[in-house]
Amino acid sequence: xxxxxxxxxxxxTVEDQxxxxxxxxIVRQGxxxxxxxxxxxxxxxxxxxxxxxxxxxxxxGQIIFDGVDILEMEPDERSRxxxxxxxxxxxxxxxxTVANFLRNALNARRRMxxxxxxxxxxxxxxxxxxxxxxxLRMDHEFAGRYLNDGFSGGEKKRAEILQMxxxxxxxxxxxxxxxxxxxxxxRVVSEGVTTLYGxxxxxxxxxxxxxxxxxxxxxxxxxxxDGQIVESGGPELAxxxxxxxxxxxxxxxxxxxx
Amino acid sequence: MATRRRVAxxxxxxxxxxxxxxxxxARYSEPAWLREARLTAWDIYEALPMPTTNDEAWRRTDYRxxxxxxxxxxxxxxxxxxxxxxADNRRPLLGGEQxxxxxxxxxxxxxxxxxxALARQGVIFTDLRSAAREHADLVRQHxxxxxxxxxxxxxxxxxxxxxxxxxFLYVPRGQAVTLPAHSIFYASRPAxxxxxxxxxxxxxxxxxxxxxxxxPTMPSDASFIGATELIVGDKATLRFVNLQDWGRxxxxxxxxxxxxxxxxxxxxxxxxxxxxxxxxxxxxDLDGRGSWGRMSALYFPDGQQFMDLDTQQNHxxxxxxxxxxxxxxxxxxxxxxxxxxxxxxxxxxKTDGFQANRTMIMSDHARVDSIPGLEIxxxxxxxxxxxxxxxxxxxxxxxxxxxxxxxxxxxKLVVDGFFVPVLDRIPxxxxxxxxxxxxxxxxxxxx
Numbered sequence: 187x188x189x190x191x192x193x194x195x196x197x198x199t200v201e202d203q204x205x206x207x208x209x210x211x212i213v214r215q216g217x218x219x220x221x222x223x224x225x226x227x228x229x230x231x232x233x234x235x236x237x238x239x240x241x242x243x244x245x246x247g248q249i250i251f252d253g254v255d256i257l258e259m260e261p262d263e264r265s266r267x268x269x270x271x272x273x274x275x276x277x278x279x280x281x282x283t284v285a286n287f288l289r290n291a292l293n294a295r296r297r298m299x300x301x302x303x304x305x306x307x308x309x310x311x312x313x314x315x316x317x318x319x320x321x322l323r324m325d326h327e328f329a330g331r332y333l334n335d336g337f338s339g340g341e342k343k344r345a346e347i348l349q350m351x352x353x354x355x356x357x358x359x360x361x362x363x364x365x366x367x368x369x370x371x372x373r374v375v376s377e378g379v380t381t382l383y384g385x386x387x388x389x390x391x392x393x394x395x396x397x398x399x400x401x402x403x404x405x406x407x408x409x410x411x412d413g414q415i416v417e418s419g420g421p422e423l424a425x426x427x428x429x430x431x432x433x434x435x436x437x438x439x440x441x442x443x444x
Numbered sequence: 445m446a447t448r449r450r451v452a453x454x455x456x457x458x459x460x461x462x463x464x465x466x467x468x469x470a471r472y473s474e475p476a477w478l479r480e481a482r483l484t485a486w487d488i489y490e491a492l493p494m495p496t497t498n499d500e501a502w503r504r505t506d507y508r509x510x511x512x513x514x515x516x517x518x519x520x521x522x523x524x525x526x527x528x529x530x531a532d533n534r535r536p537l538l539g540g541e542q543x544x545x546x547x548x549x550x551x552x553x554x555x556x557x558x559x560x561a562l563a564r565q566g567v568i569f570t571d572l573r574s575a576a577r578e579h580a581d582l583v584r585q586h587x588x589x590x591x592x593x594x595x596x597x598x599x600x601x602x603x604x605x606x607x608x609x610x611x612f613l614y615v616p617r618g619q620a621v622t623l624p625a626h627s628i629f630y631a632s633r634p635a636x637x638x639x640x641x642x643x644x645x646x647x648x649x650x651x652x653x654x655x656x657x658x659x660p661t662m663p664s665d666a667s668f669i670g671a672t673e674l675i676v677g678d679k680a681t682l683r684f685v686n687l688q689d690w691g692r693x694x695x696x697x698x699x700x701x702x703x704x705x706x707x708x709x710x711x712x713x714x715x716x717x718x719x720x721x722x723x724x725x726x727x728x729d730l731d732g733r734g735s736w737g738r739m740s741a742l743y744f745p746d747g748q749q750f751m752d753l754d755t756q757q758n759h760x761x762x763x764x765x766x767x768x769x770x771x772x773x774x775x776x777x778x779x780x781x782x783x784x785x786x787x788x789x790x791x792x793x794k795t796d797g798f799q800a801n802r803t804m805i806m807s808d809h810a811r812v813d814s815i816p817g818l819e820i821x822x823x824x825x826x827x828x829x830x831x832x833x834x835x836x837x838x839x840x841x842x843x844x845x846x847x848x849x850x851x852x853x854x855x856k857l858v859v860d861g862f863f864v865p866v867l868d869r870i871p872x873x874x875x876x877x878x879x880x881x882x883x884x885x886x887x888x889x890x891x
Contacts, residue, residue: 240838277843281861290857291847298848316747332861349847444735 188215189252189268189356190386191236196247198228198235205231207349208247215356216385219294219405220424223410224432225363228272229392232410233361237271238264251357253404265291266298270355272346272375274363278334284345285315285329287339290354295353318351322381337440343371364394376401409435448851455494458636458667460600461883462486463835465605468518477584478576485594485604492598504721504781504813505752506672510695511781514634515665518608522633524549533656536626537872539846542649543623544569549630550637551608565619567651572640582614586644590675591701595704595723600699603671604636610640615680624652624872626843631659634666641672645680647705652683652871663745665720674712678705678732683713685870689882692747698724706732706761708769713869715879716743716751717886727756730764730795741770742866742879744886745778745810752781758794759788759825768799771866773859774810775886783815784829790821804862805835806855856887 192214198206203340205228213219223229235242236249238261248255258262279287296303306314306396315329324344334342350358360375372395379389379402391402398404399421407423408415411432416439465486469479489819495502511517526534534543538877546569558569576583588594592860594601617815618782641655657668668690676682682702690696696719704710716722728737737757745751757766786797797844801814816829836858844854860880870876885891 237842239842260851261842261845262848262850262854265846271846273843273846279840279844279858279861281864282857287847287857290853291849294848294850294853350501353847366496 188386188388190214191269191357191390192248192250193232193236193302194248194250196232196235196249197243197245199232199243200241202396204245205413209221209410209413209415211408211415213388213390215388217405218379218391219406219408220387220398220402221390221408221410221415222394222396222398222424223429225394227410228413229394229410230361230363230403233271233359233392233406236359237261237269251285262294265353266295268356270350270353270358272343272350272360273290274361276334276342276346278332278337280332282333282351283330284333285311285350287333288315288349288365291353301392314352318348322351322378324348339368340370344378347375349384350378351382356386357390360389360391362391362393362395372401396424399424411435411439424430448639453494453631454492455508456512457494458512460516460518460602460606460636464518468606468608472573475577475580477580481588482605485601488594489598489601489605492601495598498776501725501754501783501792502723503628505721507723508694508723510721511665515695516636518606519550519633519635520552521552524552524554524630524632527557528554528632529628529658533628533658533882535874537654537875541623543567543621543625543676545626545628546611547628547630548609548639549632550635553609559623562621563621563691565621567619568612568614569622569625570612571825572607572612572642576611579612579614582644583612583642583668585671586675587642588634588671591675591703592653592671592699596701597761599697601672603640603669603699605676606638607640607671607696608638610642611655613643613651613653615645617646617677618648620649621651623799624654626654628656628658630669631666631668631690631694634662634664636705637666637668639668639670643673643684644675645682645684647677648679649677650681650750652685654685654687654872654875657686657688657690657696659691659694659718662693664693666694668694668696668698670696670700672698672700674702674710674733675698676702676704676708676710679707681709683711683871685713685715685872686721687715687875687877687879691718691751692718694719695808696722700725701727702737703727703729703731704735704737707734708732709735710737711869712737712739713866714739714741717837717882718754719749719751723754724752725754725756727758728766729758729760730766731760733761734763736765738766739770740866740869741772742863743772743780744770744771744775744883745780746886746889746891747774747778749778750780755782755784755799756782757786757797757799759786759792759797759822762791762793762795764792765796766798769866770801771863772801772803772812772890773862774803774812775806775874777807777809779810780812780814781815783817785817785818785819786827786829788822788825788827792822793824795822795825795827797825798829800830802831803833805833852887856884859883859887
């Protein structure tokens with residue numbers, strides 16, 4: 187049975203402000219989920235909390251990954267266990283090449299299984315990089331550039347997908363909250379996801395963009411409003427959103443809730 | 445109690461005398477001109493007051509805690525051997541090759557090799573004492589006469605009077621030397637060490653040169669009162685890398701100055717890692733039309749280390765270009781000072797001067813002072829400066845950690861990347877690797 191990411195009744199505050207108010211969600215290896223919702227509904231808070239960003243405080247609930255509660259783990263340990271997050275705004279690291287960075291990241295993984303590991307040999311690493319870049323139809327010179335330094339929006343996304351391809355996570359979260367503003371970036375991400383997707387990869391795509399189905403084929407669609415997942419369904423839910431917007435959900439919420 | 449001590453303590457001079465100068469000169473049977481030069485410098489030394497924190501250049505550098513009883517005495521050479529120097533530092537610079545290597549343990553010459561290729565080109569690469577005898581005219585013409593002079597300051601004068609050991613590198617006119625030269629000063633015991641580097645490139649000559657200052661940490665204070673003179677002739681090209689990895693008991697007071705002739709080029713890279721307190725004056729004089737000088741530094745103090753780097757870029761002729769890039773990382777309770785001055789003389793038109801000091805602070809207790817300065821007396825110039833101090837941001841660390849790198853490795857990657865623009869200017873791969881490894885040990889707190 188594949189690994190699963192299980193979010194149970196998650197409550198999160200940022201600077202004492204409650205943002206997530208009881209989120210429940212399960213993403214398994216081999217599944218593609220889309221999480222949608224209006225601005226400010228808590229989508230980015232969820233992705234950052236899953237990855238362990240220090241500014242987000244979990245006040246209740248659990249995040250279980252592959253059967254283990256990961257809430258007390260640092261971001262690096264979550265990553266080495268097989269979680270990945272593609273950042274909405276990747277950070278530039280001047281002076282550190284994409285290749286050098288990825289070799290360090292791979293070696294950190296190898297040392298987790300064997301503390302004595304001497305690191306991936308350079309020829310093997312080079313072969314791996316070329317294989318992954320070819321698979322993503324990327325120019326090889328990319329590996330020698332400083333990570334995200336002076337990258338265009340599309341290049342940053344490409345770099346995120348390349349990292350995902352090399353690190354081979356079990357569950358990947360694609361934080362594309364604002365990507366409705368940048369269709370190219372969303373296209374890069376969805377092509378990448380489509381290429382890498384398989385029985386060993388589970389994906390949670392977080393987006394504001396309602397025509398997501400033009401680019402990606404999720405089996406599950408969830409809608410978040412005001413810190414909770416208020417509706418879950420299949421691809422038809424995204425179609426419905428495209429036609430109706432979020433208003434019908436708000437009305438439904440008001441009608442049933444209060 | 446502490447207050448009383450601070451008030452009572454004064455800026456004291458080391459317990460050295462004119463008799464020390466005479467004894468030193470006699471011990472090495474120096475020629476009369478050199479003995480005279482030393483004594484003249486001693487007079488200048490005696491006439492100058494010890495610098496205090498009332499002097500602008502020393503305002504932030506309080507060295508009153510130095511114990512001159514151990515750090516200010518000259519000691520006769522002991523049984524130092526080249527094997528005392530860490531093997532890593534002795535490795536050849538390019539694969540298995542270098543043009544020559546000179547090593548001192550304290551003031552004792554323990555190793556001297558120069559390749560036949562260098563000799564064929566007429567290159568002189570030898571210890572300064574021998575050079576003063578065997579190449580008296582050359583040494584006399586350049587030693588403390590127009591780059592570092594005794595008048596430059598108290599410690600420059602002291603070095604002129606009492607330099608205990610040194611290296612002389614001379615490249616004749618038109619000789620392009622492909623293999624680099626390498627020298628090491630290794631201090632093994634608490635004492636005053638007065639090392640001197642004299643580099644002279646005649647017109648059209650070129651060479652790469654690495655010098656390293658090293659010592660273990662000693663049980664009591666030691667001092668290095670150094671002078672470096674880089675004389676780059678017309679159309680000559682010198683790339684000079686100077687690395688410092690003193691033990692934590694070392695006080696360095698050094699005066700380093702370069703003069704560059706017309707269309708000459710100087711690429712000067714400094715790495716500052718060790719020491720208890722470092723006060724280094726580094727100055728480039730662009731004397732000839734069209735000359736170019738670049739100063740780069742990487743410095744990384746930690747613990748209680750104090751580093752004060754004082755730079756000056758003098759544009760003395762038109763169409764001269766200077767470029768300074770210093771990058772520092774500070775840990776723990778360390779402190780660093782950079783004061784940089786760009787000067788352009790009247791008539792130094794069409795000059796271009798730039799200076800930038802960039803620092804990354806990794807502790808709330810560390811502190812850096814960046815003091816840029818411009819003194820421009822020509823009207824058609826472009827002189828600018830920049831400095832920036834930052835911390836390793838949490839967002840950056842989160843990003844790197846989210847890829848599986850533990851916090852310390854993430855920090856190391858950021859620091860490596862920060863130093864890369866300066867590291868890339870070091871032309872020796874194994875020296876770059878050594879520096880990276882050293883940075884890692886510093887971050888891990890293993891140094």
